[in-house]
Amino acid sequence: MDCNEQYRERRHHTVCYRKLGEIEGEPEVLNFWRKGKSFEGISDLRFVTDLTATSVDEGFFQEVCQMTQLKSLVIDKLEVSDLSMIANLENLSHLHIVKLKPTKNMDVLCNISSLKKLWIDESKNITDYSFLKGAKGVIALGVEGDIWTKQKIDSFSPFQHLDNLEALFLSSVQVKDKNLDYFATNPKLKHLWISRCVPKSSFDSLRQLMPYLDCMWCDDYEAQ
Numbered sequence: 001m002d003c004n005e006q007y008r009e010r011r012h013h014t015v016c017y018r019k020l021g022e023i024e025g026e027p028e029v030l031n032f033w034r035k036g037k038s039f040e041g042i043s044d045l046r047f048v049t050d051l052t053a054t055s056v057d058e059g060f061f062q063e064v065c066q067m068t069q070l071k072s073l074v075i076d077k078l079e080v081s082d083l084s085m086i087a088n089l090e091n092l093s094h095l096h097i098v099k100l101k102p103t104k105n106m107d108v109l110c111n112i113s114s115l116k117k118l119w120i121d122e123s124k125n126i127t128d129y130s131f132l133k134g135a136k137g138v139i140a141l142g143v144e145g146d147i148w149t150k151q152k153i154d155s156f157s158p159f160q161h162l163d164n165l166e167a168l169f170l171s172s173v174q175v176k177d178k179n180l181d182y183f184a185t186n187p188k189l190k191h192l193w194i195s196r197c198v199p200k201s202s203f204d205s206l207r208q209l210m211p212y213l214d215c216m217w218c219d220d221y222e223a224q
Helices: 003-007 060-066 085-088 106-110 182-187 200-209
Strands: 028-031 050-058 070-078 094-098 118-121 140-145 151-153 167-170 173-175 191-195
Touching: 003 167, 003 191, 050 060, 060 070, 085 106, 140 151, 182 200
Parallel strands: 028 050, 050 070, 070 094, 094 118, 118 140, 140 167, 151 173, 167 191
Antiparallel strands: none
16 A cells, blocks of 8 residues: 555545535535535534535535534635634544635644644645644645646745654645755654655755655656
8 A cells, every 4th residue: 555545535426416405314425516605504414524515615614614523524615714613623634625725823724633634735825834833643744736736835844843744745846945854853754745846965865864764756866
């Protein structure tokens, strides 16, 4: 099993709902795409533990944050002014946000004690990830772009001193500060899945500091 299979929680939904009236029974897994106010009442679905929510505005977000039974939450296209309510999800272990925009209280993501896996993808308006500095409980962390647009990051400095981090995913990124040595401060880090975004000398330096780290570019920088 490679690190992607071990740490990523990929979602393969066959049905996407746009109206609550379409949902039958008491599902534990739900994929819901907001259309207007079609989300109203979704917080009453108390058996849902795995939710994928698309086009999340303030009202939809407030209802999602009342679903305290959630263990896994994927949010695509999040447009809110304040993230603080997400702290209500005290059972959440996996959080994946796509297209996050700068908001108030982003550091709340580090204060969900149950959270083990955190992904922030395709968030082109965020380059400073210092709000992640306190993510002590997270074992898998990802900040990634997509195949068309690289995620710009000011520095990898915020990704240090994460005491329980085992796997770090930084594919399709572009970074200003070319220093990778920050990663060596993570005592449990075993896997680094990163794009070839810095010179070979940076990977060589990291290999000296972390001889057993699983990182392709540390061992074969010229690989295609």
